[in-house]
Amino acid sequence: MNVFLNRRYHFSASHRLHADSLSAEENSRTFGKCNNPFGHGHNYIVTVRFSGAVDPATGMVANLADLDQFAKQRLLSRYHLVNLNTLPEFESVVPTTENLAIEVHRIFSHFPHAFLESVNIEETPNNSFIYVTPSIFRSSDPPQVPFSAPQTKGSAT
């Protein structure tokens, strides 16, 4: 019997939305203010959602201390107070919040103690993006159709 555990983390980072494959005019037209060459920043809020059975000994889906430690080591130390464009994962991928959600999902998918259901990132109180774990990864919920290329690929190019 599953319970869903949701935990929020905060980090602040800068970015610039720019695609090398587009001309300067196209970049400006596509990304608007976000194409400012100097970049700009946000206070991001990440909500990670896990599911699992409640451990009878601890009353927990997963120990928050373990999750917080994981988040500190893998998420916050990497993304807090940095320029996202300088990170290797955004060298050829535009650091939109969509792509950021996919990267953060990749990070938390390695958390060993519960099943990652989704990652939600709020870029501002008015903008948020959710990346839901594809059904191919759910052993208890087999995919209805054969798995093909992820639909999220290239969502922000």
Added chain:
Amino acid sequence: MIFLTRKAEFSAAHFYWNDDLSPEENERVFGKCANRNGHGHNYTIEVTVSGEIDPVTGFVVDLKLLKDILEREVVGVYDHRHLNHEIPDFKTAIPTTENIAIAAWKRLEGKIPGAKLYKIRIYETLDLFADFYGPPPVDESQEICGLGNYMAGEDSAG
């Protein structure tokens, strides 16, 4: 079908401790939460029900009624209490956010006329919340367990 959510708040104290574990193990697993003097939170509970809209009233369920039920069954019981010491729900189950969600479900299930309980969300803080959607469907070929022992820890601890 439409979903309706009502929110309420309560403040309570708790600590995390499993008598089956040694004091050192409790410290290691639960950290600061294992301090047996307890600590407290302002909890928020969100109750989501599903149902059809009554053509006469336009309601899924009368909000005042839902508020009163929530107050009677959960908020009035938990508010300004020590969950470990005063609430029987946590006599053996550890009052984690997860188990509070399950316990609140058990208290509310079947109590809301005209609507079906869909989800309980408990916020311990803005940054931590647990969701419970009810136990898995009961296999009718087996004994009906009703509001049986489905809270984790209930039948294992103590």
